[in-house]
Amino acid sequence: MPRPIRLHRFALSGHAHRAELMLALLRLPVEIIDVDLPGRAQKQPAFLALNAFGQVPVIEDGDAVVADSNAILVYLALTHDPDRRWLPADARTQAEVQRWLSVAAGQLASGPAAARVAVLFKRPHDPRCFDIARQLFDVMEAHLANREWLAAPHATIADVAMYTYTAHAPEGGISLDPWPRLRAWLARFEALPGFVGMKRSPLPA
Numbered sequence: 001m002p003r004p005i006r007l008h009r010f011a012l013s014g015h016a017h018r019a020e021l022m023l024a025l026l027r028l029p030v031e032i033i034d035v036d037l038p039g040r041a042q043k044q045p046a047f048l049a050l051n052a053f054g055q056v057p058v059i060e061d062g063d064a065v066v067a068d069s070n071a072i073l074v075y076l077a078l079t080h081d082p083d084r085r086w087l088p089a090d091a092r093t094q095a096e097v098q099r100w101l102s103v104a105a106g107q108l109a110s111g112p113a114a115a116r117v118a119v120l121f122k123r124p125h126d127p128r129c130f131d132i133a134r135q136l137f138d139v140m141e142a143h144l145a146n147r148e149w150l151a152a153p154h155a156t157i158a159d160v161a162m163y164t165y166t167a168h169a170p171e172g173g174i175s176l177d178p179w180p181r182l183r184a185w186l187a188r189f190e191a192l193p194g195f196v197g198m199k200r201s202p203l204p205a
Contacts, residue, residue, distance in 0.1 A: 004029040006060040010037045014164040015069040016057040017198040024196040073157040096151040100158035107136040113165040115172030144181040171201045
C-alpha cells in the first residue's frame with residue numbers, strides 16, 4: 001500500500017477542502033491532521049516549518065511538502081494522475097485551467113469566500129463581497145451556457161478550485177437561486193466518483 005499523504009487542514013476551510021476533495025477524487029490514501037486555527041497552531045514553529053505563511057492546507061507526500069490549495073491541486077494532478085485528465089497537457093486547456101485558478105484566488109476568494117468568513121467567524125461585512133459574488137456568478141452562468149465544465153469537456157482542477165466556495169456561498173448570505181446553470185454544474189460535480197463534501201454551516205438568518 002502506498003504511504004498516505006498527510007493533509008494538514010481546518011475542517012471549515014474551503015481552501016483545505018479543495019485539497020481534501022482532490023485527494024478523494026484521485027482515490028489517494030490520506031492521513032488527516034486537523035490544525036487548531038483558533039488556538040493559532042498554524043503560527044507555531046512546527047507548522048511554520050511546513051508553511052512559512054502559517055496557512056492551511058499543507059500536504060506532505062513523502063519528502064515533498066506543498067502548501068497553498070491551488071498549488072496542491074497542480075501538484076497532485078501532475079504526480080498522481082497519469083492520464084492527465086485533471087490537468088490536461090495541451091497548452092490551450094492548461095491556460096484555461098490557469099485562468100480559473102486565478103479566479104479562485106481572486107473573485108471567488110474576495111466575494112463568496114469572504115462573505116462566508118464574515119458570517120461564520122462574526123467579522124465585519126464588506127458589502128463589496130456581494131457585488132463581487134454576483135458578478136462572478138453571472139460570468140460563470142453565461143460560461144456554462146454551452147458546456148458542462150469550466151475548462152474542458154470533462155472535470156479538471158479548474159472545477160475543483162471553484163467548487164467549494166461556490167457551493168457554500170449561501171452560508172455567507174448569497175443565494176444561488178438566480179443561477180440555474182451554476183447549480184446544475186454543482187450537482188454534476190457532486191455526482192463525480194469519489195466526491196466528498198465539506199461540513200455545512202448554518203445559514204444566516
